[in-house]
Amino acid sequence: MNTASDGLPDLPAEVCARLRAALLRTGYDADGVVGVLGGAAHAALGRGEPEPAERATRDAGELGTLIRLFLLGGTEPAAAVAAALAPLDLAGAVAAGLLDVSGDDVRAALDLRPHGDDAGSWWVLADLDADQRGGAVPSDHVLGVGHASLSLVRATSRRPAGTLLDLGTGNGVQALHASRHARRITATDVSPRALALAAGTFRLNELDVELLRGEWFDPVARRRFDQIVCNPPFVVGPPRVDYVYRDSGLAGDDASALVVRQLPAFLTDGGVGHLLASWLHRVGEDWADRVTRWLPAGTDAWFVQRDVADPALYVGTWLRDAGIDPRSPEGRAKSAAWLDWFAEHDVEGVGFGFVTLRRTTEPPTVVCEDLRHAYDDPLGVEAARWLDRVDWLRAPGTDLLATRFVVPDTVVLERIAEPGDEGWATTVRRLHRTDGPGWRHELDEPATALLAGCRGALPLADLLDLLAAAHGTPRDALVEAALPVVRELVRHGMLLPAEWTR
Structure with missing residues (x-):
């Protein structure tokens, strides 16, 4: 799946075991990083302001070296990096695609960062983002743990599940969280690079996850799961693929429609799916009518709209996300083609939100709600309770x-x-x-x-x-x-x- 000859990261079990030992020894985990940086510097780093974090790491020894290397994008001396990563040697880290070495200077070639929840901490491998690279990302770029990923984590119910499918796993973060409540996890992706990095993430965290390559639901044909989570390439616009992580090659909101239409068939009876989705707001059309037409029979559905973006704002946001300056010739050309497509299809806005689906043999309940106001509680807990209340309301004995x-x-x-x-x-x-x-x-x-x-x-x-x-x-x-x-x-x-x- 991932060999050095094909240009993909090569993170075999032995390399991951040694890297894991180094990260545990140095305390490079969610609590360790916050402990070194402190609240103010950690918050500044989250705002894209690295200098307070740089200062906080100066006396932090090997842990400080790893923080500067992987979180701040700095260049570190080879001897310091070798000491911090022991028992993984520099040559092994370079061969795995983890580091770049130039003379005595060492830089991270991959994004390796702690990610935690209330129960503990993991490590996630991904590609360097546009800021870390100093330019636009390649088409097969694998995202780190971003806002969308965290939103889906919070929108996913965590009740015990026997089998779980992470459709379009990317760096594997949804599967990490699924390991807290699912006995068996299957993760799929169309991107060989994503599968290589997800495999490294799972080995690094000592998780047994079945990894399959293929488009959409093809790798799990004729199988069913108790729960499915999906962060699909939901960016809407012309039918093209500039970046695998966000573009499906389908026009408009057809990617979200495809997942909503097909997902329930891969659920067990009573099984639940959670996904992020986008939908077009077209002149003269109610968004709720549009998304409910995607639903197959026998499906409870809760559509929660969290935001509606103006087309111009939407295009500019996604160009910057890929490291493209909207003022550059490339940015102007892409903006023009994108906005022309929106105009041709009477698009006045792009909705974004969460979808909860459940396979049911009862008369289905379908609700579309606009929840654009701010709230802090995780939606996943509420989604599970919402389904419970739907069950109670339609139960034969309810009076x-x-x-x-x-x-x-x-x-x-x-x-x-x-x-x-x-x-x-x-x-x-x-x-x-x-x-x-x-x-x-x-x-x-x-x-x-x-x-x-x-x-x-x-x-x-x-x-x-x-x-x-x-x-x-x-x-x-x-x-x-x-x-x-x-x-x-x-x-x-x-x-x-x-x-x-x-």
Whole structure:
């Protein structure tokens, strides 16, 4: 798969074992790096400001050498690097494609950095980015752990799974996180370079991952998995492949559509898929109508739109991501072709977000939501609970009117009042969930009164009887108006069966 003769990194088990020993010995892990840099310098490094980190590493010995070499992109003396990487010798590191040596000067040829979660730390191998290279990246560039990767990590549910597929693994970071909750992991990619680096990542972290090469779902034909995660090449635009990590060769948002259409067929019954996706916003077309047309039968789906980019901003962002100056002749030409394509296809924006899919034998639930406001809680935990609430709502034994509901402590009511002749008059009643995605619902006065009574003591039917009597409203009309609101609030975790809160 990865031999020096084909220009790919060559990271066999023996090299990875020696490198791992060096990294463990020096403390080159997530905690070790933060410990040396301190909070301020680490934050500055994240902003692209290396000087505070450079200063912090000067007295950090061999760990400081590795931080400057791999995280700061510096040139280090050969003797210092040899000491820091022992028992891996310099010749072995160069042959593996890890280092470049020129005389007594040593530079990193690959990006090797710690990456951690609450349970521990790993190391991830990837290519140097445009800033580290000092220029545009090649077409087979393998990304490091970027914002999109971390977003998918946070949007993936972590309940135990027997089998998991990481489709388009790249550097392998999704599979690393999957190792916390999945017994058997399969990772695929179309790029030989990505597979070579992912193989090195897995060996370095002593993980047994099945690696397969091929396009889309071809390598796992006729197989099914309990969970699938996918960070596809979702950049939208003309049908070309400038960079394998982001371009699919399919036009527009066809790459995202392909994954949504095909993924459920590779899930076990009840299996769950999580992916990042992009979709076109076209003049006269609702984005929700567009993405729901991609769905196959028998699929629960939750589409969460996190951002919508103006076409010009979108093009400029992706050009800079590849290290291309939009002001250069190359940048101008690529921008013109890209923007022309958007104009020809009536594209007024590009949506981006997360998709959760589940294979089901029940009548499917499909929801598209615009959640562009800021929130900090990981979406993966909420996605799993969202599916639980969907299951409960459609279960044959569920009777909303007979259920005793509770408003969770994380839900608060905001009232907006305006002054009038008779004092302050409430004009807006808005329910907020202060955790998860921070959902909000505007309520009328009867709904506000109904929720005030949801303390787990009386079933919904009794509360509606009391509300009808108090407001002089026909009960049947009140029930008809209340049940859709109750279902929506349950789906959003803003109203729960009392038995769930005990």
